[in-house]
Amino acid sequence: MKKVVTGNHAVSYGVKLARAQVIAAYPITPQTQVVELLSEFCASGKLNAKFIKVESEHSAMAACIAASASGARAFTATSAHGLALMHEMLHWAVGARTPVVMANINRAMGPGWSVWTDQNDSLAQRDVGWIQIYCESNQEVLDTTIQAFKIAERVLLPVMLILDAFVLSHTSEPVDIPDQEQVDEFLPPYNLKTKLDVNNPRAYGGLTNPDHYFELRYKIQKAHTEALAVIKEIDEEYKKHFGRQYGLVEPYRCDDAKVILVTSGTITSTARLVIDEMRDEGRKVGLLKYRVFRPTPREILRDILYRAQKVCVIDRNISFGHGGIFAQEIKSVLYGLPASPPVYSFIIGLGGRDVTPKDIREIIEYTYKEETPAEPVIYRGVRL
Amino acid sequence: MKEIRFHGRGGQGAVIASEILATALFAEGKYVQTFPEFGVERRGAPVQAFLRFDTKPILLRCKVYTPDDIVVLDPMLVRTVNITQGLKPNGWILLNYPDNLDIHKTLQLHPEFKNYRLATVDATKIAIKYRLGPKTAPIVNTAILGAFVRITNYVTLEQVIDGIKEYVPLKIDENIEATKEAYEMVREIQS
Structure with missing residues (x-):
């Protein structure tokens, strides 16, 4: 029903x-x-x-x-x-x-x-x-x-x-x-x-x-x-x-992707639209939905992410004194791989601030464009 | 995809109106998504509800910034809330507005309404007639829906009535009559 x-x-x-x-x-x-x-x-x-x-x-x-x-x-x-x-x-x-x-x-x-x-x-x-x-x-x-x-x-x-x-x-x-x-x-x-x-x-x-x-x-x-x-x-x-399954994680359009975005929760849903839009423009971008967080699906995360040139992670959370928690997990998973891709860490939407397709697109664009991230953690949309 | 924003006051049933409409659209084969303004609702305070519908699954999960149409359940809200914020040009403004007041006075105060299509219905009078809620704070949501489907044709009146049967706990017949009456009474205002 x-x-x-x-x-x-x-x-x-x-x-x-x-x-x-x-x-x-x-x-x-x-x-x-x-x-x-x-x-x-x-x-x-x-x-x-x-x-x-x-x-x-x-x-x-x-x-x-x-x-x-x-x-x-x-x-x-x-x-x-x-x-x-x-x-x-x-x-x-x-x-x-x-x-x-x-x-x-x-x-x-x-x-x-x-x-x-x-x-x-x-x-x-x-x-x-x-x-x-x-x-x-x-x-x-x-x-x-x-x-x-x-x-x-x-x-x-x-x-x-x-x-x-x-x-x-x-x-x-x-x-x-x-x-x-x-x-x-x-x-x-x-x-x-x-x-x-x-x-x-x-x-x-x-x-x-x-x-x-x-x-x-x-x-x-x-x-x-x-x-x-x-x-x-x-x-x-x-x-x-x-007739439905979700996987431990879900790669979305990750084959041949140069930049892979990692998301969790509802940001994933909105990010799918952004990925589709950028793919239509010929950009090689993909999305990894992080679904099962504990236990850590280490091998499958590695298999998908190591092929990318760069990885960006969106965190709607903060470990004070350190940074985004999913980014920290992804870095730990990728550590030790030969030529593992750099991880760009973004914190966004704390306390329910809205996360729009524009926000997500700019995060991917930044990762695409910048040789290295300007900061270990980039705060998107914080008003100072 | 169409996006609709409902403006009301806590207790008028804006959220339920949006849910009934979503259910009706879904029954006619559309994908739907509806949500209240995220927060803590209080009786009498301005509230909003949002509805998206489309012919394909809706993946967008952020607020509605540029609605196609708006529905206003309380005429006084026009004074305190910028109801047309982000409204797409030529979108519908459906206003619950008393029959015994002159809408053109409101139009003089809000020349920006000229950029949109405006329709009014006295949903308060209809809700009081069918004893929906207390006289001082009538529940106008089912009446306003009848008017909205008449002007937009997004869904049939029959489907909305089915939705009312599913969602409304009390006075189902009276709510349906109110919906039908507003369907007949709604008028487009030429500016």
Whole structure:
């Protein structure tokens, strides 16, 4: 069924189709609509899930972890300060190997108080061990939500799917919402081998002395490494069922490209138009959509980018004292390759400032023209 | 691609109007994208909503800067908001405007309206007649849509009525009647 829905509601429909069993959430703009619709599904009986109202995001994640450990498919959604408040529990979800799925609507951190989009909230959680997937359209949001449960439960790692505040969360566009039977065929019930059981009580997460802790960490990293192949496989399987797939990353018109632009989130969508326009003019430019951010799809990024003469990266985020976070990742991926292309780093659109085709075009033009970037980080559109 | 901007006040239903129109266009085979002005809406404060539609998928994800047409749900907004900002020449301005006031006085204050096509409908009167919202703050969105599809022909009245059935939670019949009445009552103003 095709329906015109917001990005937020695309998440809700995905969670309903995935038959989540426990939803625990605390409202925060711009996420609230996600769980608002889910609470209606629960109240009306359209979704057979326990909706747990909690007093904070920290508790929301704690509830999800416990639900997941007891064998229930668990979901929550949040943004910005809500995600920051969850920080401790984000580590816990990973360490306990609970396959919780969360939607984070990218919202800038305050102060100055903002509800608009940038990626600093989710990227500040880069190192907690969650799988992170950045989405470009409402269709991708719905599809990724369904995929996320399957990925999480296969590798026993929590998955965060991420979408831009307002530009997706509050924007309505046509979304193909699959039938329940189709989704049931793709996504079997969550079946945890060892689960919390009141009749056979056990304690989890106890003191782990230096003889054991390191191995647990190693196994988390190993699971991340193995997750790359799993995400790819599930994405291909998804295509067989639903006709759509997204890849770990997506190269767009990168063959023979001299300059490749790297983007994430909704900027990718607008950038496609710019690439098409410049290709029509005979310019050899391409686009790389960075979708799965953690685990890092190192090999595929290298394979696509090393052939370019120059790479430019757009970051809607900033690691203070360093620069754009995606650019930093791309540089690290390319390091050590013989004759690796120079990386031009651009920061744009913080706090939801609009990013237009003109902005994107000028970034590509600059990279094309300039022998080397004038600064290690170029701030596009900052008014000084 | 066509781009439409709705001007209203929080509570008048500008965002829902845009969503109903998007659903109607989608039902007729168009690709659509609609979004409110990004921010925190407050009842009575000026709000905007935007709609894009096209015959191919819409990849552009930035604000609407140069709309093809604008729809104004509150006549008083003309005084405080630069409603024609970026409006393409010869685009439609559809204004909710009281029948008992002379539009030419507004035109004298806004000579720039001459660059566009102007149409008015008393959507407030129609909404009050069908008891849509309180008398002091009627919900005019369904009425104004009837007028808009009449002047633009972007989509049929029937399709908009189907959209209303999907989106409007209460007084569906009254909303449909208001839409039909505005469809009949809208007038192009010759400047």
